[in-house]
Amino acid sequence: MKKEDNKLNLYFNDNKICEVKWIERPQYYDKKTTNGKDMVKMGQIGGDDCLFFCFQNYCANFKDNKQCKFCNLVSTSKTYNSVIRKKDVQDIGEVAAAAWSEGSVNHVNITGGCYISGKEVEVVSQIISSIKEHTGFEKVPGVILPAPAKGNNIQRYYDTGIQSLGYAMEVWDERTYKAVCPGKSATTSHDEFVESIEKAVEIFGRGHVYVAMVMGLETKETFLEGIRVLSSLGANVIPFVWTPNPGSKLEGHRAPSAEWYVETILEAAEIVYEYQVPWGTENHCYLCDGNSLLHDALRLKGIE
Numbered sequence: 001m002k003k004e005d006n007k008l009n010l011y012f013n014d015n016k017i018c019e020v021k022w023i024e025r026p027q028y029y030d031k032k033t034t035n036g037k038d039m040v041k042m043g044q045i046g047g048d049d050c051l052f053f054c055f056q057n058y059c060a061n062f063k064d065n066k067q068c069k070f071c072n073l074v075s076t077s078k079t080y081n082s083v084i085r086k087k088d089v090q091d092i093g094e095v096a097a098a099a100w101s102e103g104s105v106n107h108v109n110i111t112g113g114c115y116i117s118g119k120e121v122e123v124v125s126q127i128i129s130s131i132k133e134h135t136g137f138e139k140v141p142g143v144i145l146p147a148p149a150k151g152n153n154i155q156r157y158y159d160t161g162i163q164s165l166g167y168a169m170e171v172w173d174e175r176t177y178k179a180v181c182p183g184k185s186a187t188t189s190h191d192e193f194v195e196s197i198e199k200a201v202e203i204f205g206r207g208h209v210y211v212a213m214v215m216g217l218e219t220k221e222t223f224l225e226g227i228r229v230l231s232s233l234g235a236n237v238i239p240f241v242w243t244p245n246p247g248s249k250l251e252g253h254r255a256p257s258a259e260w261y262v263e264t265i266l267e268a269a270e271i272v273y274e275y276q277v278p279w280g281t282e283n284h285c286y287l288c289d290g291n292s293l294l295h296d297a298l299r300l301k302g303i304e
């Protein structure tokens, strides 16, 4: 990166790639809720227009040392201590209203770590009601990414008034999934994920269910097989690039080469394109944060 004429430019060796600009700091980051909480610690803008809430930074899998091997939720939370770990629903509604009134956001992404207690849908329902009450939305544009929603809970999530439902499936190959995600796979099997995603598409509609995968932990062959099956079910797939995060069990390991990522994502984009699942921009788009290469690969094919 070089500073030239008061601009920041990104270089690859001597070749200039593009100018880099910071996103504007939202005004609500300096405001407080009526409960006196710093709004910036409740919900943050991810990328350009996505309002992100993690309503509880906790995952039961860490308790038994069965966390997913790429995950550093607890270590990040301890290191930075920059967010309020358990958020009040009233505060969340107020932050949503403040962010929307500035015109800076278009959709929400709500996640709760992982409770695994069945209570989560009730908490989500209260949060969505609070957002509706404070913003005036009848249907909240955005996605909820809870512990894997199954059975009747899928309809209950739909009834909360959120537009899309997310599944963090992480890894497609069943044996790799069990090895990488020992806690999660003990409570939600590969087959349960697939059945639940199929049911969720029936309820929420094609393009209103999104499946988060971690790309780079399994072979290209099984990863692409997963992309094909999930696309054929009518789900959007968001493969995040695996980086061996500090504080995760895989800290210090090496991810595949950049070439592997590029080759694999271009093939994935061909598969996604073939199935023509409507791209729900309330799920995730190229302007959101997170490191999914699929958006760029699809943009090369004219899909934004």
Ligand code: SF4
Pocket (backbone or CB within 6 Å): 058, 059, 060, 061, 062, 066, 067, 068, 071, 072, 073, 113, 114, 168, 181, 184
């Ligand atoms: S389920 Fe896995 S990825 Fe999700 S918060 Fe828990 S350990 Fe992390």
